[in-house]
Amino acid sequence: MSLSEPVGSQAPHLVIRSQRVDSVSAQLMDHLPAEGALAWVRRGDGHVGWGVAARLDVAGSNRFQDAVAWWQDLVAAAVVRDEVGVPGSGLVCFGSFGFTDDDPGELVVPEVIVGRRAGTTWVTTVSPASSLAAPPDLVVQEPAPVHDVAFADGARSGTDWSSIVADAIKRITAGELDKVVLARDLIAIAEQPIDLRWPLRRLVSAYPNCWTFAVDGLIGATPELLVRREKGLITSRVLAGTIRRTGDDAHDLALAASLARSSKDLEEHEFAVRSVADALEPHCTSMNVPETPFVLHLPNVMHLATDVAGVAANGASALGLAAALHPSAAVCGTPTDLARDLIGEIEGMTRGRFSGPVGWMDAAGDGEWCIALRCGQADPADPRRMRIFAGAGIVAGSDPAAELAETNAKLVPMRDALGD
Template sequence: MPSNPLPSRLRVRTVPVDVTGDLLTRIPDEVDPREVVTWLREGDGMVGWGRAVTVRTSGPARFADAESWWDRVRELAEVEDEVRDAGSGLVAFGSFAYSPASADESVLTVPRVVVGRRDGQGWVTHVVLDDEPWPPAHPAEMLARSNPRIDELDPVVETPGTVPAERWPEVVGRAVERITSGAVEKVVLARDVTVRHRDGDVVRVAPVLERLQRRYAATWTFAVDGLVGATPEMLVRLQGGRARSRVLAGTIRRGAAALHETPQGDPEHPVDPRLRLVSSEKDLDEHAYAVRSVVEALAPHCSDLQVPTAPYVLELPDVYHLATDLTGRMRSGATSLRLAAALHPSAAICGTPTAAAAAVIAELEGMDRGRYSGPVGWVDGDGDGDWGIALRCGELAPDRRSLRIFAGGGIVAASNPHAELAETEVKLTAMRHALGLATR
């Protein structure tokens, strides 16, 4: 059921404006952090705030219910779009629970205000309901204002999550036992850490997003309904009749320490971690499972599906990933949201076979992932859009005074439990840095 009833009219107006500098500085500091929406990469994209209309869904039909609601919104919307670019006009931002059994609701929301920029073209979109007046300020006047506290982090403290770090190797070891017994081929396990405002105040998300964007510009920095992060993995992009997906699976940390971690532990003969990654049977197997699951999900929707024969190494500030980019021409007429639903959950965040891996996750993780590792992104009035996988992220609690941050890794028969713990610690670095808990 919609969180707020649909109005009789939804009026949308997009006008071109000159938008320079950091888009995140346009988010007013007084805005409720759960009403901030963001989708940015290399400084371009969209930021927004406020809620015009919102739907919350749950259970196995959470994607279908959200898409049905979006169809109704598109029908009643009156759109004036002077820009006509990806993300201008009518647009909704969404994030979906990883599991149909999650107690956390999925959400699709149309902001009151969106500020966007793509390839030098900037715009502002306002949304009003029924006979509400348009905002009195000209968009250029609104953009002249800047958030004075964008660099001011809130004081936070970290406490153990559902499964403390010292117990994680035990959990991984039990997963390896399931794999060697033949119950499952690969399973992706995740753990959480709790971060609270030291003084019990609300945790503001704009400064967190700012630090993520600065350090991880090559990823997609996102915010939807209190879920904030910087994902390196594009689940699906649909634009102009062409679908694209980036698969990441297989990880090794980078830096001087990793350079001297040879399989034999010989510091006199360091091995470039990128070479170790592309020659690791464990990581290549994990990656192959993930690619296969995406191909199987896209095949019914795409013709001319292009699948590279080998992955490349994606370089991020903290880690290297094995990556594969797939592209195909749409033939099914599905929206980007429907494609995201078809692709979720991929082997990169669940495992294979899917049902068996999901059962192992439910048995061993000991937590509700919420919207972590679910699809996050946006869809426009034509059905195009971007949907990433909510990784390297944290989710605000309902009271907005704490959040859980998450990290996971793919477990296969060759996995080392202590190495898997180390991998989650490296992946937690992104959010720890963004919250001021990690300085490197």
Template structure:
């Protein structure tokens, strides 16, 4: 097939999300910066255990044949595709790479528009509010506590060291619902997180799987959670306890060590920070930042093929925890906790874990997930409460999208 024709030029797009499709927005935002797409110049679909390597190979061929005129040359310009991938190898969910017909973006003082194919005109439209209340899905609170108890029994029996189990909430989008309003609400409430909307998957993730530009990469591992305190003094006490607590540190070490093991295979100079408390609007997380330089010709999709699923969303050891998750949850997670983000023509881009969000099907059915990492000594009631806090971002954005 003929190569894609891509042209990026400077522009002042205004409010980025107003350029997205109201029903099916394409967006990756962090605060005021980000990229938003509209239309579909190319859609690639993948399934099964080789979905990442298949996508990486297909993308290399597309990028090689593309004709790109990029007058701005910052991350997010030129040829880009938005992507969302299924969590499990055997999931029925479709993993996708979508090249829009148009992309508008902002990074610092740089603003631009990219046209893929024929150039057109910008037609921003006002964003309407949509309100949806979520209810219990297949795994309600009682069942989730039972799942946690069974997971701790499996850990005590030596079947795994950590198992991340999730529960779901469901709802229905009105037929005229404007999904962009949910994204706006997430950006406003969680400006330091990455708000994502790709092929019906939408949320605000605090966890960066990999972000890379010209080979230099960054990855942030989160595991270990505590609710924020009601006063500054209490908040500081909670952060200190999280950073020194045995249960949370063990959970975090599993996740950080497994990520480092994989990333050092792709970047021998990979180095990790010490764990530190990361403050979010409604939570504290234990975080470790990993940086380094990818080996030549490695793309971010190649990293995803090795890194996903991390111990932060699956457990340790990986194969054993995934098998137990499938047995205990008994449902298809779809693209919850899978990678979502964007890739450029050089293989760089930004991918986060699809957390603190939901998946909106074409018929308007909504399914939101949240999970918790179970280790020896986990308390079912406390883990259920943790999932309730993690559900708040998407629950609040759906119930009151424009605060």
């Protein structure tokens, strides 16, 4: 039974049961069906799900508050039989939200969830209150390979986008704002319908330290943890400042050292860290904000990174904290309002759910929300097509050609995942 709930309607009454299982593939993605894949996987742990037991679609300026309220009502009405008792077992929702208030978002409660954490694997079934579903037989399902993918310019060509960056640099230099993040897209067109499980498996394999996700046709492998809340501890990983890897280890170490000394990248990173720390401070009794970033090494790029941590001061859920953080300087700019206005004026495209929060949450309000980066959105009108996205932070010291090269590097994960 699937229930799609408009804002303001009564949340459904559900029965949830989580049981330990042994006969599960080493790769959780192996069990996903061809349609309706939901996923959140990192280093082999996480959740995958399918079916729709309940769903909320939201948009507008109150979208996060509406989603939090709906989830609280659903939790209050649910009957949960959790025989596992680890974070992520029991009642769980997946969700993603647009970058702007006008971009739609959703929370989805699957009918079936397969989860793994620290060696414990389980299956959760979600049913209407009038029934109790039996655990399904878990079988490995092979995706259809994706072949013959061509890539075309999206809203703007690379040359046009570089011109926009140059315009933004002039405005920043003139003192209108400190930083703005500008995004661009490409259109991937395959000969046959894209089986989303194919790129998901490749992303999990190639980027095990990233959070690989799938929610309502939005898939990707993001390196940026917007916020995690677990048993009173709040953490956030801030990324800003990027350099492309060459594949030569010695050269990459030298590049990492240059990134750590780059005044332009350190300035961009400082804006992002400050925005996260300021947003989390009202929700924490104490915080740890490192003074200097470290260099995060990924297969295609390296980032300046800072892990911010705090002790929760109130009952704000993981989604409530994500709402307080979005949009951070890492995806919007500084000051936020001015940067958001400039994005709307010159970026020239609708981001949709790119650079918005994506993640999961349990009945206690614990969970993880990342920023939807290194991702693509399947075209619901044409299963052969997908938009893929990348962005770059622009500050006074930015160079348009270098920023275009940075976005090209950030497009590599999705381009490779969709390739032969």
